[in-house]
Amino acid sequence: xxxxxxxxxxxxxxxxxxxxxxxxxxxxxxxxxxxxxxxxxxxxxxxxxxxxxxxxxxxxxxxxxxxxxxxxxxxxxxxxxxxxxxxxxxxxxxxxxxxxxxxxxxxxxxxxxxxxxxxxxxxxxxxxxxxxxxxxxxxxxxxxxxxxxxxxxxxxxxxxxxxxxxxxxxxxxxxxxxxxxxxxxxxxxxxxxxxxxxxxxxxxxxxxxxxxxxxxxxxxxxxxxxxxxxxxxxxxxxxxxxxxxxxxxxxxxxxxxxxxxxxxxxxxxxxxxxxxxxxxxxxxx
Numbered sequence: 291x292x293x294x295x296x297x298x299x300x301x302x303x304x305x306x307x308x309x310x311x312x313x314x315x316x317x318x319x320x321x322x323x324x325x326x327x328x329x330x331x332x333x334x335x336x337x338x339x340x341x342x343x344x345x346x347x348x349x350x351x352x353x354x355x356x357x358x359x360x361x362x363x364x365x366x367x368x369x370x371x372x373x374x375x376x377x378x379x380x381x382x383x384x385x386x387x388x389x390x391x392x393x394x395x396x397x398x399x400x401x402x403x404x405x406x407x408x409x410x411x412x413x414x415x416x417x418x419x420x421x422x423x424x425x426x427x428x429x430x431x432x433x434x435x436x437x438x439x440x441x442x443x444x445x446x447x448x449x450x451x452x453x454x455x456x457x458x459x460x461x462x463x464x465x466x467x468x469x470x471x472x473x474x475x476x477x478x479x480x481x482x483x484x485x486x487x488x489x490x491x492x493x494x495x496x497x498x499x500x501x502x503x504x505x506x507x508x509x510x511x512x513x514x515x516x517x518x519x520x521x522x523x524x525x526x527x528x529x530x531x532x533x534x535x536x537x538x539x540x541x542x543x544x545x546x547x548x549x550x551x552x553x554x555x556x557x558x559x560x561x562x563x564x565x566x567x568x569x570x571x572x573x574x575x
Contacts, residue, residue, distance in 0.1 A: 294319040297372050299377065299410075307379055308324075310493055312339065321370060324347070326380065347369060354405075363417070385441070396443045400450075404451055404454070426466070427468050428454070428455045428469045432514075434452050467510055475488055493515065521555055
């Protein structure tokens, strides 16, 4: 899997999921522009990317300000003369019941999570459409599918991002669009959310795969990380350490032992399975 020659922008790239994606892009040979409000954080990520041998810019960006987002896109294009990948990751949350929520809290969450993603997408599309190529990856949340107490604004913004991505995929012929539902990740945003939290680094390879030429999933696909984890948890013990020349051979061997739910998920992600089980595939040379 390689992103050689590609230029990516990652919003909210100073920490958490955004940082993990930015660094994984760099490990896969992409140049990366890191955007967020906290200068020290994006500069640290930029420096880490440089150590990986890739070009990087850190651009302070307030996702509530249209002029900041426009400047992010224009500065990236001025430096690299192209934009191949946009990751709409920047996000904020809150914790107020609807009856007590201030309008300012609602507006901030919508402006960063949804309006900011829209502006970044629109501005990037002006370039990607001329290139007749591009990939836009949105980071959503399970709370955009099923509501959570005191997270109404956050959930609505993420539900909106899901629908936004769905429509975008239908509108754009040359730009691929994907959404990652990362599950519960150990980030500052997750805060005191109950349950086991996985490290942000688990999302990086998924984003790199989606942005790569290896990816054959249909544009508009929503990748739910929990579904991928469940498939791996079910199938890995069945493999018993064996290696296979390709996914088709592996699947034929284990298919009789799989339940309907796992089979449905395999059908959804079929073109992604060689990536998911890459450690068990050793193509014959």
